[in-house]
Amino acid sequence: MLKYILRRIILSIPVLLGVSIVSFMIISLAPGDFLDSYRLNPAVDAEQVKLLEKNFGLDKSPVVQYFLWLKNMLQGEWGQSFTYQVPVWDLIWRRVGATLLLSITTFIFTWGIGIPLGIYAALHQYSLGDQIVAVIGFIGLSIPNFFFALLFLFFAAKTGGKYFPVGGYISLDYDSFPVWKKFLDIVWHVLGPMITLGTSGLAGTMRIMRGQLLDELKQDYVEFARAKGMPENVVIYKHALRNAINPIITALGFSISGLLGGAVLTENVFGWPGMGQLIIEALLQQDIFVIMADIMLASVLLVVGNLIADILLAAVDPRVRLRLG
């Protein structure tokens, strides 16, 4: 197993390197750079702009810039944000927490509700419950995240923020709260973005789970186990479910990507200070190092997510473990 993980990690290095090249290329394609506003500003003289260009390394060709960036990054030096004049790492570190918090809670929400509902729907195929779940699933799948977020805020604002806060990460008087209340405050604030992000994933998880379990229940081994006189619960939960959950775990890796992507819009609407907000700001300001760090980090999360998914898969499905060997 260790050997497998190691191999996967080594294999992901060229991919991440490729990601960095592609991202840098895209950013270099953009016309102009961060200093454009200074150049247009008559109050800033040309000498000063030249000096800044030199400091930021903007006077060199994109290829040289890329290798400089790569060299620095490998040494743990992620560069400075042009806009905020602080090391990129400091800027991102604060945001990663918020994004991870959102992703993890959303993930728990999606799986915690989606899988049981999917199982229920499969076991009660064509019943009223199944149909209701299907309708909810389709609505969840079709409602755009940012529209749902707007509706959510609309509701929160109409009720005067009684049930849900009107956006944000923490309350205004957060600093004065005792520790337990701080925790509750964050949980209260994460509910909105979590439900918004979760609904679309929920529908997918539910539908896949239902389909898979139905497929497994039609298999010969299920019939065999029943014929043998095995209790129905054992047949379903110990044998069929274990095989049916397999593709859901594969979807885990993708769902992390979906969460990060969907989060850009949801964070924007809810004013959630995560990485999605940061990257939009950085892109508009052409703050190269922040964008690069943001994309790299997101890609690492994606790669790690896929790795975790594969490891989980091996742990759950005995047939997969053999193939890994």
Added chain:
Amino acid sequence: MAEEIKNEQQQQDVFEKQFLSTPQLVWRALKRHKFGLVAMWILLILYIFALFADFLSPMDYRVQHIQFKYAPPMKVFWKDETGKLAGPHVYLYKRVKDPVTFQSTYKEATYFDNFKVYDDFSGVETTLKVGEYNPDYESTVTNYQFVLSYNTIAVTNDGKEYNILTESKTEPLVTFEELGIKDKIINKNEEGFLNIDQIPLLKGENVLLSVEDRGIASTFYFEENYKTKSNLERYNLKPEDIKEFRKYVSLDVIEVETEDDFYEFYPENILGVNLKKFNLKFFTKGWEYKWLGFIPGNIHLFGVEKSKLPYFAEDYASKDGIIYLWGADKFGRDMISRLLFGSRVSLTIGLLGIAITFTIGLMLGGVAGYFGGWIDEILMRFTEILMSIPSFYLLVSLSAILPSELSPSIKYILIIVILSFIGWPGMTRVIRGMTLGLKETEFIQAAVALGYPSRKIIWKHLLPNTATYVIVSATLSIPGYILGEAGLSFLGLGIREPSASWGLMLSQAQNITALTNYPWLLLPGLFIFITVLAFNLFGDAIRDALDPRALGH
């Protein structure tokens, strides 16, 4: 008996399976999906609406009417002020500002279209209608204004009333409420004019506007903001003496301008008035458009005539008839028209995006799967890299590098290209996987053995076999493109003003004030939802219909 029917049914099934063509079978299977069918019709209607957007839009979607910003949906009235059925009609708005909170709201305003007056100077009775030639004055009426006085009565603790003139205003129009006839039905006289006796303001009487009952706050408010202080001092009144204020309004004079003269009429000379309503008409002439880019036209399905009201009637500069059945946006543009034109972008972007993605996906996937080896290796590594960047990050980054000064149509094409660029890796991977499997089948091996060129094998033999998957996956991935464009435009990185797309329209609803005060701004979101839902349901139905098991092969 039951056995017989069942038998017959079976025979019919066998017959259909043998003699119906594949499209007929697919259609038959599709018909079983009620939801899928409904979704299909909804999509068809939406696309037809998008095609005929110019004809269906009552107003020009680009023209701003800043005086009607955030105008609420107009009410359609069926009965006129006399209570008789008069066909569907609307009234223009009047913006009313709350004197304390300064929040403006809209009221359906009743503009006076024409009125009958007695001219004491020449001694003639004449009917004046704005925008029309008047034979008595030999001139065209261009404008009219109402000079109104606002009076306040201060009631002291001992019950004495002091009248204070607060201000005199030239007001363009009156609403039912201001006339004091909010819930009252007014009768018409023989000539078809409204009966003046029932409209006290026009008869020259004072009309109670509103009773100021704001407690202590009203006292301060009157003292500080109105020119009442000197008056109060003249009466020797102190704020603590005053129990309440009452506000009255009265009409002083109506000023009528014609092309070359100016007339004044006092309330006692007005014999009758008519209120201006805007009749909702079908196939009306309105703003000009070029359908499909070259067929000129100005006929619209429905709308109201352009108003001939004077300049203060607020829609003066407009070439459109003002009608906001679903409200207006931040710049006073009609929501219906913008939704219709926005649907052109939002509905086509998915189709075009899919077309590009699938061309790339089929070509690259087919090539990679068929040839294998280093071609496959390079292509797959590249797709992996693209798939390792969270797609929305990539999307946002790509659209952020577009220069902002691009023309709307180029921007639109570039957005499609970017969306397809995000979409192709997944497609390529799946097609490659399918070709890898198909390559080993006997008929492909046979084609190879017969010496067919690779190009022909890929296009003629491999790819047609992926058609079922491709069709299903295309329908199911169109929503992704619609959402992608909507998301980008929502962030301000997609389609730009004054063009319209549903995402861009929805971006106006981003702040809480807009959300709670103008909820009709959320309408585009509803349309995105309906479209995406319809595509999902339709895709689901198509998947079942194209399933070989459903077709009975």
